Amino acid sequence: MASVTDATWTALADPRRRAMLDVLRVRACAVGELVDELGFTQPATSKHLRVLRDAGLVRVRTHAQQRIYSVDLERMAELDAWLAPFRRLWNERLDELGRHLDRTAAAERGDDGDGGGRGDGDGAAKRTRGG
């Protein structure tokens, strides 16, 4: 099982390819639609799609003369798996900060108790350090 290869990351290193993935995430597209939407030339679009395909980040299906591209979520999940340990650390840090803030607020009010939990995995992106 290929797992996340070098090609996967290399493919994501290019901003145009990330833009293509952002479009494809919303809906599957033919090559021509991507050309229209993003304004790259047709050969460039095809070449980038080739890279994404080799990286396992998109799938292609044929419909008449069109090739319909869509995101391969499984590979994305593997990427996510690499990132997960870091996210865990990040969430731990948020929890610490949260507990500290809660305690501080409680101390100021003169009571104690645990303010809302911060246990959601997705929340890492939502709660930003107050700066």
Next chain:
Amino acid sequence: MASVTDATWTALADPRRRAMLDVLRVRACAVGELVDELGFTQPATSKHLRVLRDAGLVRVRTHAQQRIYSVDLERMAELDAWLAPFRRLWNERLDELGRHLDRTAAAERGDDGDGGGRGDGDGAAKRTRGG
């Protein structure tokens, strides 16, 4: 606010740099420790660290003659934020699959009910399609 720039992804595209991040995730390291642990030459190590630093993926702090590098979790969280919409789709797909399996199993047993929810953000990596 820089957010996730090109440099961030480009930095991650190199397997050596990802290896360095994996080491630094566990504990902060001096350059020499990374050299010993990963076996790259000292200049190469410094250059890769420079790239990671410019990308905002690591921080450095000085301790005597040593430079102690550690992961910058905030930038990692931003990366995670880019990935989040894809993760959401992936989880939805798992939910669908899970509901389908639950329904199928229930139908076979002749009862009904909702098998455990799959609402945790982190779980994407844990539940793999039954292949």
Next chain:
DNA sequence: GTCTTATATTCCTTGACAGGTATATACGCG
């Protein structure tokens, strides 16, 4: 078959990046 649409690939040139060696800087010691 020929023509048209949709997409992929080739060729060429250019620019970015990696590794290696040598060297420069920073810090601490005496």
Next chain:
DNA sequence: CGCGTATATACCTGTCAAGGAATATAAGAC
């Protein structure tokens, strides 16, 4: 100050990826 350790940078070279233009393939219409 000179010396040693720890790290960063400069220079050179080979490799690889990207863009553009032209061209090749594939599928449908007639």
